[in-house]
Amino acid sequence: MIPYGPEPFTDFSNLKEAQALDAAIAQARQESGANIPLVIGGERIMTEKKTKSINPSRKAEIVGHISKADQAQAEQAMQSAYATFKTWSKVPPESRAGLLFKAAAILRRRKHEFSAWLMIEAGKTRGEADADTAEAIDFMEYYGRQMINMAKRSNDLLVPYPSEVNRLEYIPLGVGIVIPPWNFPLAIMVGMTTASIVAGNTVVLKPASTTPVIAYKFFEILEDAGMPAGVVNYLPGSGAEIGDFLVTHKLTRYIAFTGSRDVGLRIHELSAKVSDGQMWLKRYIGEMGGKDSIIVDKDADLEAAAQGIVASAFGFSGQKCSACSRAIIHKDVYDQVLTRAVELTNQLKIGDVTDHSNFTGPVVDEFAYNKILEFIEIGKGEGRLMTGGNAPMADLGYYIEPTIFADVDPQARIMQEEIFGPVLAFTKANEFGHALEIANNTEYGLTGSVYTRNRMHIERAREEFHVGNLYFNRKCTGAIVGVHPFGGFNMSGTDSKAGGPDYLLQFTQLKLSSEKL
Numbered sequence: 001m002i003p004y005g006p007e008p009f010t011d012f013s014n015l016k017e018a019q020a021l022d023a024a025i026a027q028a029r030q031e032s033g034a035n036i037p038l039v040i041g042g043e044r045i046m047t048e049k050k051t052k053s054i055n056p057s058r059k060a061e062i063v064g065h066i067s068k069a070d071q072a073q074a075e076q077a078m079q080s081a082y083a084t085f086k087t088w089s090k091v092p093p094e095s096r097a098g099l100l101f102k103a104a105a106i107l108r109r110r111k112h113e114f115s116a117w118l119m120i121e122a123g124k125t126r127g128e129a130d131a132d133t134a135e136a137i138d139f140m141e142y143y144g145r146q147m148i149n150m151a152k153r154s155n156d157l158l159v160p161y162p163s164e165v166n167r168l169e170y171i172p173l174g175v176g177i178v179i180p181p182w183n184f185p186l187a188i189m190v191g192m193t194t195a196s197i198v199a200g201n202t203v204v205l206k207p208a209s210t211t212p213v214i215a216y217k218f219f220e221i222l223e224d225a226g227m228p229a230g231v232v233n234y235l236p237g238s239g240a241e242i243g244d245f246l247v248t249h250k251l252t253r254y255i256a257f258t259g260s261r262d263v264g265l266r267i268h269e270l271s272a273k274v275s276d277g278q279m280w281l282k283r284y285i286g287e288m289g290g291k292d293s294i295i296v297d298k299d300a301d302l303e304a305a306a307q308g309i310v311a312s313a314f315g316f317s318g319q320k321c322s323a324c325s326r327a328i329i330h331k332d333v334y335d336q337v338l339t340r341a342v343e344l345t346n347q348l349k350i351g352d353v354t355d356h357s358n359f360t361g362p363v364v365d366e367f368a369y370n371k372i373l374e375f376i377e378i379g380k381g382e383g384r385l386m387t388g389g390n391a392p393m394a395d396l397g398y399y400i401e402p403t404i405f406a407d408v409d410p411q412a413r414i415m416q417e418e419i420f421g422p423v424l425a426f427t428k429a430n431e432f433g434h435a436l437e438i439a440n441n442t443e444y445g446l447t448g449s450v451y452t453r454n455r456m457h458i459e460r461a462r463e464e465f466h467v468g469n470l471y472f473n474r475k476c477t478g479a480i481v482g483v484h485p486f487g488g489f490n491m492s493g494t495d496s497k498a499g500g501p502d503y504l505l506q507f508t509q510l511k512l513s514s515e516k517l
Contacts (some may be wrong), residue, residue: 004141006480007134010111012126012356017112021126024116025354032120036066036216038073038236041080042229045073051236053213056123056362057352057397063121064213069237071245074204077233081175081202082251084230089172089200093151096198097144102225103194104140107133110221114186117214122185123361123398125353128316131478135187136218138481139499140194146504147198154510165515170508172200173283174253177246179267181258182364183319183420185211190218191481191498192256192285193232199507201253203232204246208259210365212236239263250275254283254507258321261418261444261491264288285506287493289321289418290446292476293439295461296337297432297452298330301473305451306340308475312449313424314348314402315477317360319368321492322447322469322477326415327426328435334428338406341426342386345402350392362398363421369398372421375414376403382415383408383425410438418444432457436464445489449476468495 012018032055037044047067055061069077088096107114111133118129154168176196180189185208196203207215219234235242247255247270257267264286271282294312296305312324329337353361363369369391376389388403400422408415408425415425429435432454439448448467452458458472468488469479479486485500487493497503 004145004482006483007108007137007141009127009134010130012130018356021112021115024112025119028113028116028120032061032063034064036064036213036236038067038069038077039219039234040073040077041084041233047073051209053121053210054365055120055397056364057120057354059366059397066212066236069235069242071242074235074237074242074245077204077235078175078246078249078251080230080233081204084228085172085174085202088197088202088228088231091200093147093198093200096200097147099222099225099227100140100144100194100198103221104137104144106221106224107137107140107218111137114214114217117217118186119353121211121213122182123353123364124316125358125361126356132184132187135184135481136190139187139191142482142499143191143195143198143504146501150504150508163517165517167513169511169513170199170505171511173507173509174201174280175251176201176203176507177252177255178203178205179243179255179257179259180205180208180215182208182210183316183321185214186218188258188498189215192258195504196256196507197227197231199504201507202230205232205234206243206246207234207236209236209238244270247271248273248275250277252282253280254285256285258287259289261288264493283506285494285496287321287487287496287498288491289420289444290488290492291326291416291418291442291444292322292324292447292467293326293328294324294449294476295429295432295435295439295451295465296327296329296333297435297450297454297457298332299453300333300451301453302333302336302340304473306337306344308449308451309337309341309424310344310348312475312477314345314360314422317363317400317402318422318424319363319420320477322479322486324449324476325419325424326439327424328429328438329426330432330435331428331430334426338386338404338426341424342404345387345404348402350399350401352397360402360422363400365398368421369400372400372419372423375417375419375421375423376400379403379405379408379414379423379425382412388422410441416442432460436461440464440466443491446492447471447476447488449474466490468492468497
């Protein structure tokens with residue numbers, strides 16, 4: 001088998017690549033506005049009730065008209081997945097992995113096409129979109145190899161015993177409900193879905209309501225790769241109408257969710273309740289956000305720190321669970337880092353992501369737009385506004401300026417609550433131990449970063465900074481599959497470590513058989 005290595009990012013300084021992406025954007029625009037069906041057991045179903053997917057850069061532009069499932073169709077999807085599980089679970093792991101490798105090859109050939117859809121439907125810049133697409137490819141390549149390795153190594157886990165033949169197998173769970181987020185609408189959706197099916201499960205995929213077209217386009221890739229009907233059932237719909245129904249269904253074996261803390265906690269609670277006829281304890285695989293800090297020590301490379309803070313805070317308008325929203329700076333270098341971060345932020349261009357000179361685009365939709373603007377107003381009472389705070393081009397799209405507040409109390413709302421937008425709060429630490437105390441004072445524990453040249457401080461942070469992904473002298477965003485397994489502590493979720501060697505264990509169960517000779 002060809003060794004796995006992370007998918008390289010596209011070099012857009014290459015004119016050929018840049019022109020190919022522009023052509024893909026133009027083609028996606030021509031295809032926008034199509035009617036998107038449900039897909040249950042391989043059957044396309046158009047419904048009367050539909051929702052609209054909107055381009056956040058140009059909110060008058062409709063990306064797609066999306067069929068909405070009701071509970072009857074949700075039941076149909078569950079029955080389809082349950083029936084298909086009986087055959088799909090018997091397919092050898094190598095064959096299931098082959099489906100992922102084929103889908104990865106198709107996506108690699110169509111990389112610019114999918115990046116174009118990410119730009120139009122999710123508002124990603126070309127660099128962010130290209131990274132999202134690359135990560136989706138990485139997940140398939142990585143999980144395919146992990147499944148093959150798990151199948152081969154399972155018996156090596158056993159201690160030999162005289163006069164018996166013992167066999168240990170990773171077997172699939174059953175029907176999974178996959179509920180991906182809108183902020184990585186290709187990568188995370190692909191990761192959760194393909195981890196499920198390569199392990200032998202079947203899936204009801206409920207795509208994010210703001211980015212359903214991208215999910216449908218990937219579903220078509222799975223079909224092109226040879227996925228049997230019913231292995232994945234594509235089921236857009238409202239959480240109120242079908243979300244709780246799917247989570248509490250007696251045939252649901254597990255729920256894989258990435259999204260907000262409040263929704264994640266509700267799903268966790270509902271999944272723990274046993275429904276009539278349910279024969280198992282449901283598993284919950286959850287990633288629920290963060291309130292992430294970058295600490296800058298007094299002896300750090302201050303330019304690198306300022307660059308890392310700005311990139312982590314404002315890439316994709318701060319709409320990442322790993323984004324830096326708290327900068328904790330040693331008092332001796334506070335003014336220098338703050339001043340430089342403001343200078344760098346003022347250089348950022350905001351606008352339509354199809355203009356490649358723009359660093360950041362819009363936030364995803366009207367709900368997010370209004371929520372972030374409310375937090376900016378709160379921030380004005382909790383700190384000193386240094387830059388940003390405005391919403392330019394409101395008639396065109398959901399644009400909000402990258403915003404920095406200084407001198408914010410560690411217990412202030414903008415230091416404690418997840419904003420999920422381009423809002424960054426600076427606070428001062430008296431010494432390194434104080435900085436760690438501030439970094440750990442939220443209910444989240446996803447990512448963090450420390451800039452320091454002090455080796456003892458690095459080791460202390462490694463021990464005391466309580467996050468699932470901790471980085472030193474680099475930004476706190478940008479985890480790479482297989483290199484930085486991703487997932488967090490506390491209210492950030494179940495520390496599922498997507499893209500890591502243990503991830504597929506959550507989609508399988510171990511069965512032992514023992515034969516006496």
